[in-house]
Amino acid sequence: MIKGKQSLSFTRTPYITSSGCVAGSKEAKGPLGKKIDMTNQDDLFGEKTWEAAESEMQKEACIVALGKAHVDPAQVRYLYGGDLLRQGIATTMGIESLQIPMFGLFGACSTSGEALALGAMSVAAGYGNYVLAVTSSHFGSAEKEFRFPLGYANQRPLSAQWTVTGSGAFLVGAEKSRLNTEGVRENCHVRIAGVTIGKIVDYGLKDSQNMGACMAPAAADTIQQNFEDFGRTANDYDRIFTGDLGQVGQTILLDIMNNRGYDLKDRHQDCGLIIYHRIKQDVHAGGSGCGCAAVTLSSYILPKIAKGEWKRVLFVPTGALMSTVSYNEGDSVPGIAHGIVLEHC
Amino acid sequence: MIKGKQSLSFTRTPYITSSGCVAGSKEAKGPLGKKIDMTNQDDLFGEKTWEAAESEMQKEACIVALGKAHVDPAQVRYLYGGDLLRQGIATTMGIESLQIPMFGLFGACSTSGEALALGAMSVAAGYGNYVLAVTSSHFGSAEKEFRFPLGYANQRPLSAQWTVTGSGAFLVGAEKSRLNTEGVRENCHVRIAGVTIGKIVDYGLKDSQNMGACMAPAAADTIQQNFEDFGRTANDYDRIFTGDLGQVGQTILLDIMNNRGYDLKDRHQDCGLIIYHRIKQDVHAGGSGCGCAAVTLSSYILPKIAKGEWKRVLFVPTGALMSTVSYNEGDSVPGIAHGIVLEHC
Numbered sequence: 001m002i003k004g005k006q007s008l009s010f011t012r013t014p015y016i017t018s019s020g021c022v023a024g025s026k027e028a029k030g031p032l033g034k035k036i037d038m039t040n041q042d043d044l045f046g047e048k049t050w051e052a053a054e055s056e057m058q059k060e061a062c063i064v065a066l067g068k069a070h071v072d073p074a075q076v077r078y079l080y081g082g083d084l085l086r087q088g089i090a091t092t093m094g095i096e097s098l099q100i101p102m103f104g105l106f107g108a109c110s111t112s113g114e115a116l117a118l119g120a121m122s123v124a125a126g127y128g129n130y131v132l133a134v135t136s137s138h139f140g141s142a143e144k145e146f147r148f149p150l151g152y153a154n155q156r157p158l159s160a161q162w163t164v165t166g167s168g169a170f171l172v173g174a175e176k177s178r179l180n181t182e183g184v185r186e187n188c189h190v191r192i193a194g195v196t197i198g199k200i201v202d203y204g205l206k207d208s209q210n211m212g213a214c215m216a217p218a219a220a221d222t223i224q225q226n227f228e229d230f231g232r233t234a235n236d237y238d239r240i241f242t243g244d245l246g247q248v249g250q251t252i253l254l255d256i257m258n259n260r261g262y263d264l265k266d267r268h269q270d271c272g273l274i275i276y277h278r279i280k281q282d283v284h285a286g287g288s289g290c291g292c293a294a295v296t297l298s299s300y301i302l303p304k305i306a307k308g309e310w311k312r313v314l315f316v317p318t319g320a321l322m323s324t325v326s327y328n329e330g331d332s333v334p335g336i337a338h339g340i341v342l343e344h345c
Numbered sequence: 346m347i348k349g350k351q352s353l354s355f356t357r358t359p360y361i362t363s364s365g366c367v368a369g370s371k372e373a374k375g376p377l378g379k380k381i382d383m384t385n386q387d388d389l390f391g392e393k394t395w396e397a398a399e400s401e402m403q404k405e406a407c408i409v410a411l412g413k414a415h416v417d418p419a420q421v422r423y424l425y426g427g428d429l430l431r432q433g434i435a436t437t438m439g440i441e442s443l444q445i446p447m448f449g450l451f452g453a454c455s456t457s458g459e460a461l462a463l464g465a466m467s468v469a470a471g472y473g474n475y476v477l478a479v480t481s482s483h484f485g486s487a488e489k490e491f492r493f494p495l496g497y498a499n500q501r502p503l504s505a506q507w508t509v510t511g512s513g514a515f516l517v518g519a520e521k522s523r524l525n526t527e528g529v530r531e532n533c534h535v536r537i538a539g540v541t542i543g544k545i546v547d548y549g550l551k552d553s554q555n556m557g558a559c560m561a562p563a564a565a566d567t568i569q570q571n572f573e574d575f576g577r578t579a580n581d582y583d584r585i586f587t588g589d590l591g592q593v594g595q596t597i598l599l600d601i602m603n604n605r606g607y608d609l610k611d612r613h614q615d616c617g618l619i620i621y622h623r624i625k626q627d628v629h630a631g632g633s634g635c636g637c638a639a640v641t642l643s644s645y646i647l648p649k650i651a652k653g654e655w656k657r658v659l660f661v662p663t664g665a666l667m668s669t670v671s672y673n674e675g676d677s678v679p680g681i682a683h684g685i686v687l688e689h690c
Contacts, residue, residue: 001471002422006446008472043531049674077347078542086490087668088451089676096679101351101542103459104666104681106433107450118378118463125354125470126346144670145431185402199445200437320447323432325489329394331434334441335379336449 003319004229005092006222007339009194016190016342017071017130017173021298022057023291024139024165030276035299036166041163043140044327051090052138054083054167057291059092061169063261065132066237069171070179073098074172076313077128080115082106083136084163085145086323090136094167102130108319109215109244112168112294113338116315120192120340130175135340136167137289146324148210152177160208161246162283164275168294176345189306189344196226200321208320208327212272212285215318217246218335220256222316226339227262234264235330238310240338242303243293243317244272246286271296271317293317294337302340308344315340349574351567352684354539355509359468359688360536362416362475362518365409366643367402368636369510378455380644381511382409388510390486390591395485396435399428399512401441402636403481405683406514410477414516416522418443421516422473424642425460427451428635429482429508430490431668439512445477451653452524452662453590454560455543457513457639458683461660464517465537465685474519482634490668491553504555506591513639521690534651534689541571541684553665553672557594557617558628558665563680564590565601567661571684572607579609583655586646587682588638588662589617591631616641628636638662642654648686653689660685 003009007278020037028039045056050318051169058081066073082105083090091104107114113114115133122131140150148154164188172192201218208214218230219242227233235242243250250270271293272286297315304310318337348354366382373384383405390401403426408626427450428435452459457515461480467476485495487508493499517537522530523589546563551557564587572578579585590598595615615640617631642660649655662684663682672678 002473051670051674082451083391084432085668086667086670087429087453089666089668089671091666092666092679093671094678096545096547099544101544102681103463107429118448121470121472122466125466125472126349127466127470144626197448199444199446201443202441222382284634313348320436321432323434324430325396326434326438329396334437336447340543 006225007194007196007229010124012124013191014120014172015176015188016302017171017178017188018065018069019170019298019302020061021295022060022166023295027164027275029062032275032299036295042188046090050144054090054136054141055094055140057167058090061167062095062098062132062134063125063172065169071130073172075099076100076130077314078122078131079107079132079133080118082111084142096294107214107319107336108335109288110288110292110317110319110338113340116170117195117197117244117338120195123174125170131172131308132169133172134169135290135294136289138162142289156284157209159248159286161211161285161288162294163289164287164295165282167293168298190302190339191343191345194341194342196222196229198275198337200224200334200336202332202334204332205280206332208322210248210322211288212246213252214320214333215335216245216249216252218254218337219316219318222337222339224260226314232291234262234267237267237312237314240264240268240314242270244288245270245318246272248285274300305342305344311344313342315342351570352539352541352574355469357469358519358536358538359519360521360530360533362516362523362533363410363414363513364643364647365406366513366640367405367511368640371421372509372620373475377620379638379642393619395483396631397491399435399481399483399486399522400439402512403435403479406512406606407443408480409476410514410516413470416475416516418445421445421477422445423467424477425450426479427456429487432612452636453666454633455662455664455681455683456635458662461515462540462542462683465540468517476517477514478517479514480635482508482636484508484510484675487543487634494566501629502554503629504593506556506617506630506633508634509632509637510515511636511640513643521682522576535647536564536688537685538675538688539686540587541567541574543567543682545681547677549677551677554665556590556633556665557596559678560680561590561597561666563682564598564661564663567604567682567684571659579607579612582612582659584620585609585613585659587615590615590663591617618626635673650687656689658687660687
């Protein structure tokens, strides 16, 4: 069960029973646009505030995930959820109506990894047949939370990333099969074989507009720890995905890993570089936000694992741990990253 | 393992191996002052900002808890921690130097319950021999986060509560015994027998200066659910503690429970009414904050359970889920509460 220093492997592996993702208008025009379950041309999602729009996305993502598996909220034992906003308010207001006993999380953009890890740990321990893991981010609410209200039209440096307007929800289940739309049981083809929980890694960087650089060392540590704990090399994974390092962070990650003797170049991809046409859509270094990794996992990564195109994938959402208060007070921006081992089955 | 709708009981019960608590000058003058492990007359704890002071308290609380059990941070598998500040920054900066793989949490003032529940679930599942659960709050940082900077000297209504400057850390362990200061193994006398995870409960209240009223319905639901899930009545507990309902919230809780046919009067206590001399220290409705329940648990409740004075206690930290943005945008303030069943052993 316990693997090495920071990892767990599950003897009774939990499955990703289903997933749902919802995103905004910019994501709809990106490379994953047609693969996302629901996109909306109205980034307010019919609501009056960015925060309420984000909550609405979370609720919809959960409902889509539950709907695909024909599972009722009352059958879901626990929900693990979080977002980027202060006091996790998008999650509170978003999932309130589902009335599932809940654990609020904060791991910055690593939250989808944190939620999936805790969900898998709960199901593997027999604490429930189903749990939900959900995260979200919204460009409008994130700019307001961390930088300036959109109306200020502030300039962004080229190292900055574009917060994804999106939410992804994952139903983690104990059973290998689920009901399909015809009411027939069919197998789920993705299991969570193990997790590697990250430590806080702080290289002393203070530039909140260069989060890729702040997070890359944490991603490197978690990936290396995963290799050591499971006795693996990069070759044991068909793909290794980080959450939202972007162009700057990816370069740093590959450099750090190279210096440590690991060559990830031919199998590393970053969700922040998948979700947008980086140059054409003018997102500078790439996408970011809790929604970035979650939407990419649901719309792009899981279907390929389910089909057997990839047999084993390491999914590593990355977070930059900061607040407006911490960086205004001169603190550094440490990073954290959690690794989820996903296998075709 | 699964009990009723929202609860878990542990067959291999985890133990509270040790705990540590740290608090400020006002708490030092309160009824628990002499029982708190460390108090400081300097509420800045030698730091330059309220946030850094809060982080320092968290770190010290962890170190005290670890020290009492002669356990090194490297032996702690995972840490579950959170606080009230945006993006949980007090926790990030506080526990960074311990270098324990960590899960960041947000459950407002219910976070000590959330952290203890997840800690117990992890240890009971065999995911580690030791995990740490830690939370904190600070009067200065909370006023700045939610209300006004202290220098504004803003007026508080009588329903308002006083945020506790304090932190509590709990080492949850799989072994019944621990090393004492003489290097001899002695038994731990408190075990976590079960947990009841709360749902979000929203009665539509919008007064962020009356958090007791916002949280009381959530406390009532979790307590009632605990009774139903475990097939118990109030008489099966020697004491039932809520986290920080204060005077107003306690009255509402007892009324709601009375209407539902449960009389808690002779066994309910609220940590917010224990930690201060309410009238003499002019805290209005009582204490609040993540630190309120955590410090009271560590300094007052656990020692009495360990001595066998109380055989079984239900500990129910309560949280008001809101941010300055949510209440400025007119949202209600929903509550959440998690129940931890603590038993003498």
